[in-house]
Amino acid sequence: SAVISQKPSRDICQRGTSLTIQCQVDSQVTMMFWYRQQPGQSLTLIATANQGSEATYESGFVIDKFPISRPNLTFSTLTVSNMSPEDSSIYLCSFRTGPGELFFGEGSRLTVL
């Protein structure tokens, strides 16, 4: 199966700053999905990123706060903008190769002070 990698794996950030998370897949995938997992919580879909078009955001998430890029079929970035302590979470990129399994990256653990 395809390999998916994320970076950074973790970071500590100051309130008001922004951080970009990168996600690389070793094969071409049509859709990539960004999830947030708050401490001890479930996985919440932030947005779906399709190459060549704007990302589709879920209710409660907006482009100004979580801008996403998808320049090609193997790469995507998620930026967490103007961070506050409430943004402290694990952010996971993921993809599906077809109508089945969702594969996750290792996650990026953000702590906002």
Added chain:
Amino acid sequence: GENVEQHPSTLSVQEGDSAVIKCTYSDSASNYFPWYKQELGKRPQLIIDIRSNVGEKKDQRIAVTLNKTAKHFSLHITETQPEDSAVYFCAASMTGGGADGLTFGKGTHLIIQP
């Protein structure tokens, strides 16, 4: 959109006993139902999945059942072992060729008591 409810939030069983985790979903168009296991500090990993044209699927000690009429599916783990201790998430989606993300339940923390 889809809503997935999962119960219980915590489940403690004796090693060797069985564990059952239950989920319900709201969107009758959903037709793909996976279960993920997440160990502490690791990414979620698929352990078993089922599609709406199947009522039951088994893989060694793990089985999943689906009742589409009731919009209900369950994970069954038999002969539990210490390495089964983890958080388990159910999820649902329309397969749609992979264009849809998954909607996850809130998770069940499974504790295997020695």
